[in-house]
Amino acid sequence: MAEETVDVLIIGAGASGAAMAWSLADTRMRIVCLEQGGWMNPATYPTTGMDWEARSLGDFSVSPNSRGRPEDYPVNDTDSPIKASMFNAVGGSTILYAGHFPRLHPSDFRTATLDGVGADWPIDYATLEPYYAENDRMMGVAGLAGDPAYPPKEFPLPPVPLGKLGETLAAGFNQLGWHWWPSDSAIATQPYRGRDRCVNLGPCISGCSQGAKASTDITYWPEAVRQGVEVRTGCRVREILMRDDGMADGVIYYDAEGNECRQRAEIVIVACNGIGTPRLLLNSKSSAFPDGIANRSGLVGKNLMFHPYGMVVGFFDDPLDGYKGPTGCSIMSQEFYETDLSRGFVRGYSFEAVRGMGPVSSALSGMGAGRIPWGEGHHEGFRSVFNRTASLLAICEDLAEERNRVTLDPELTDSNGIPAPKLDYRLSENSQKMLAHGVERAKEVLEAAGARETDVNSPLSVAGWHLMGTARMGTDPQRSVVNEWGRSHDVRNLFIIDGSIFVTSGGVNPTSTIQALALYVADRMKQNLATLFD
Amino acid sequence: MSLSDDELRGLSALLNEVIPPSADGRMPGAGEIGLAPRIARDLARQEVVLDAVLTGLGTLDRLARGECGAAFGALLAEDRKRILAQVAEAGTDLAPLLAFPAYLAYYEHPKVLVALGLDARPPHPVGYELEPFDQRLLESVRRRARLYREA
Numbered sequence: 298m299a300e301e302t303v304d305v306l307i308i309g310a311g312a313s314g315a316a317m318a319w320s321l322a323d324t325r326m327r328i329v330c331l332e333q334g335g336w337m338n339p340a341t342y343p344t345t346g347m348d349w350e351a352r353s354l355g356d357f358s359v360s361p362n363s364r365g366r367p368e369d370y371p372v373n374d375t376d377s378p379i380k381a382s383m384f385n386a387v388g389g390s391t392i393l394y395a396g397h398f399p400r401l402h403p404s405d406f407r408t409a410t411l412d413g414v415g416a417d418w419p420i421d422y423a424t425l426e427p428y429y430a431e432n433d434r435m436m437g438v439a440g441l442a443g444d445p446a447y448p449p450k451e452f453p454l455p456p457v458p459l460g461k462l463g464e465t466l467a468a469g470f471n472q473l474g475w476h477w478w479p480s481d482s483a484i485a486t487q488p489y490r491g492r493d494r495c496v497n498l499g500p501c502i503s504g505c506s507q508g509a510k511a512s513t514d515i516t517y518w519p520e521a522v523r524q525g526v527e528v529r530t531g532c533r534v535r536e537i538l539m540r541d542d543g544m545a546d547g548v549i550y551y552d553a554e555g556n557e558c559r560q561r562a563e564i565v566i567v568a569c570n571g572i573g574t575p576r577l578l579l580n581s582k583s584s585a586f587p588d589g590i591a592n593r594s595g596l597v598g599k600n601l602m603f604h605p606y607g608m609v610v611g612f613f614d615d616p617l618d619g620y621k622g623p624t625g626c627s628i629m630s631q632e633f634y635e636t637d638l639s640r641g642f643v644r645g646y647s648f649e650a651v652r653g654m655g656p657v658s659s660a661l662s663g664m665g666a667g668r669i670p671w672g673e674g675h676h677e678g679f680r681s682v683f684n685r686t687a688s689l690l691a692i693c694e695d696l697a698e699e700r701n702r703v704t705l706d707p708e709l710t711d712s713n714g715i716p717a718p719k720l721d722y723r724l725s726e727n728s729q730k731m732l733a734h735g736v737e738r739a740k741e742v743l744e745a746a747g748a749r750e751t752d753v754n755s756p757l758s759v760a761g762w763h764l765m766g767t768a769r770m771g772t773d774p775q776r777s778v779v780n781e782w783g784r785s786h787d788v789r790n791l792f793i794i795d796g797s798i799f800v801t802s803g804g805v806n807p808t809s810t811i812q813a814l815a816l817y818v819a820d821r822m823k824q825n826l827a828t829l830f831d
Numbered sequence: 832m833s834l835s836d837d838e839l840r841g842l843s844a845l846l847n848e849v850i851p852p853s854a855d856g857r858m859p860g861a862g863e864i865g866l867a868p869r870i871a872r873d874l875a876r877q878e879v880v881l882d883a884v885l886t887g888l889g890t891l892d893r894l895a896r897g898e899c900g901a902a903f904g905a906l907l908a909e910d911r912k913r914i915l916a917q918v919a920e921a922g923t924d925l926a927p928l929l930a931f932p933a934y935l936a937y938y939e940h941p942k943v944l945v946a947l948g949l950d951a952r953p954p955h956p957v958g959y960e961l962e963p964f965d966q967r968l969l970e971s972v973r974r975r976a977r978l979y980r981e982a
Contacts, residue, residue, distance in 0.1 A: 344954040347939050407982040421982065441966075446978040458961035467968050476972055479964070496958025506955035621959035635980055656938035656947060664930060671930045676853040683947070 303327045306547060306562035308534050308577065310334075311389020312808050313794045313815035314568035315513035315521065316432065320819035322524035324826070329560065330526060331550055333533040334368040334386035337514055342504035350657035353503040359393055359759065361385070368531070370711035370718075372572060374761070377722035379603045381572055381761040387528060388514035390570065393502050394762065395625025396483040396510045397649055397806045398438050400429050400813075403448065404635060405694075405803040412636045414643050414727075415696055418800045419772050419781035420817070422448070428813040428820070436511035436812070437489040440481040446631040454486045457495065462617040462687045463627035466650050469746025475632040480649070481809070482626035483511035490516075497622045499655065510623075532558075535715050537565055537581040537590050537791070544830070545590070545791045551713045564790050564822075564829070568815070571601065571764025571796040575703040576718040578768065591768070591785040591793075596778050598704055600697035600766040602802040605724055607691040607732040607755035608651075609739035610666075611748030616684045619653020627652060633738060634804055642730040644694040646804040648739065651688040659683040666752050689742060690757070691735025693728055694804040697766050724756060732756060763807050768797035783818035789830040794818050834871045834885070840904030841888045842867040844911055849926050849933045858946050866936045873932045880928055887925040890918055 304326035307314045318330055343352035354363070359382035361369040372381040384393045403422035408415040426448070432438075433453060440452035456479035459467065463479075470477040484501070485492045486509075495509035508515055522528060531553025538546040538559075547561035567574050575598035579589035589597050630648040633640070654662065659682050663669030669678035706719040724732075732755050740751050771777025774786035779798055785791040794815045796807050803810070822829060834842065847862035874881040888903070894914050895903040903914060918924075937943055941951035950957075 346953050349953055350939060351935050402979050403982040404980040411980065411982060443973060445975050459964040460961045464964060464968065471971055476978055497961050498954035498958045622961055631978060657935055660934040660938045664934060671849045671926045672851065675850055676858050
């Protein structure tokens with residue numbers, strides 16, 4: 298049988314791969330997606346069992362290094378104060394994300410022009426706005442219109458309930474006269490497109506058993522598959538192959554049984570996240586690209602951006618019922634988002650409120666903070682912590698720097714022997730000042746809300762959820778990896794659509810923008826099918 | 832590796848020192864609710880830690896039998912504390928090794944959850960009801976001028 302050449306090959310079934318597959322499905326092209334993980338079964342997620350908190354430290358840990366599932370690959374992050382978090386499955390990291398879903402601001406696309414730092418994106422907020430809106434409809438985003446921190450936007454679903462914890466924090470922000478707003482949340486607060494409503498289980502970040510949180514395995518993928526897109530699970534791509542004419546030929550991958558396979562394609566789309574994508578590109582060496590495919594600029598893997606997180610935990614006298622409701626979605630603040638140089642740094646950050654923890658997490662974190670001793674005083678310590686904490690995260694904009702990068706580890710490999718990624722990352726002086734400012738303002742809010750004490754954890758080491766910038770977009774092939782619609786400058790049938798193509802990070806969770814970008818790139822591809830490779 | 836009955840009794844006694852019963856009697860001690868076998872299984876995943884705990888339990892038992900004529904797990908609370916203090920002074924404090932698995936197992940145990948006033952069930956499928964919030968809280972924010980910059 299002749300080897301099949303598919304029209305479109307998507308690598309990665311996470312946030313962006315799913316949106317792209319769904320959008321392209323109406324072209325009736327033959328589309329295949331290779332995903333190293335499998336389909337998840339929400340009935341087996343941790344919150345269905347008594348050991349739900351323990352499992353969030355084990356087989357549902359956000360760290361691939363701790364989790365060590367067969368489908369995970371290791372990440373050498375010893376030279377980074379922020380450790381990588383991700384999940385490998387159909388749905389990707391949306392399986393474990395909080396569903397906090399704000400958009401970038403218009404200014405985030407113009408930091409060079411407005412503030413003299415970073416680079417301007419080759420597109421702007423207005424270009425992405427219809428794709429943000431389409432994505433909100435597909436994912437089912439809950440929120441409240443009228444936020445003065447954003448251009449006007451509407452939501453398909455009403456906001457998540459704030460609970461006593463959210464209302465307590467909101468009162469603190471009001472007392473200081475600072476901005477706050479109910480979080481934009483990718484959570485179905487009412488039955489929506491076949492998904493049941495949120496029942497406030499709490500720990501969204503170990504998978505939503507209820508199916509209310511919008512992970513792409515239950516939003517985009519079912520619709521894409523119904524339209525004929527094929528998802529092949531357990532398939533880990535080793536490298537992208539080149540043809541003699543300078544076009545991508547397809548990929549070599551290992552199937553679930555470890556067999557080496559080849560898949561040819563007319564179009565190759567990489568959607569493996571800000572670490573997985575540069576890893577794959579750097580592993581795809583050829584005579585045309587000895588330093589990795591699409592890397593003539595030398596920028597593949599460089600400009601790695603996280604969001605440095607400063608976390609402040611407030612301890613209150615009264616119970617806050619914080620274990621009820623979506624962990625990371627209640628209220629957010631953008632009082633300090635836009636640049637004000639009098640603060641001592643450029644650009645800014647958001648606050649995201651975090652609800653309380655369950656009993657096990659409260660006990661373990663209280664032990665780590667020296668608040669819950671073993672032996673005498675244990676129960677008094679526990680009572681002072683459990684159900685009496687509320688936290689604020691300062692999500693700081695990270696400015697792109699070439700020294701912060703993803704490379705290939707010379708020794709570490711995954712279970713298929715493919716070289717693993719290595720991170721080299723340092724916090725800039727600007728980030729450190731921004732973190733310090735965020736921590737002090739968070740303390741003020743928590744105290745205004747009634748906290749008797751606060752603990753600080755900054756920078757939060759486990760907060761490497763947002764992986765951006767390692768194959769940035771731009772119009773100049775010397776200064777960017779892909780063009781203004783995600784096509785590689787160097788390989789005309791190779792596209793990149795995940796957080797790698799971000800030019801700046803903003804100070805908000807990136808998934809909404811990652812997916813809006815994927816829909817935008819898909820639309821541009823469809824509009825230009827006849828001349829796609831010109 | 833499975834623990835002998837004596838070792839499990841010793842471990843239970845030790846767990847009661849890590850998380851003792853509360854003074855008001857509401858909260859059980861960690862050794863009273865049958866956690867020892869589960870914690871032994873958890874410890875077995877890290878052989879070095881299990882070895883250290885077993886060695887420590889052996890030391891406690893020898894001292895207990897020498898000084899009190901009974902196994903460590905059978906001692907009265909006062910004697911247990913005294914023996915533990917002696918061993919800790921000699922540089923073998925087992926509590927730090929046991930605290931993490933003990934906290935983990937204790938706070939997911941149904942009896943403990945009920946004692947805390949919580950339902951002894953996983954979050955799903957029942958979840959929790961929360962009321963919609965009072966949007967009057969936002970009045971002052973709505974009155975503010977635009978915060979974002981046009982670009």
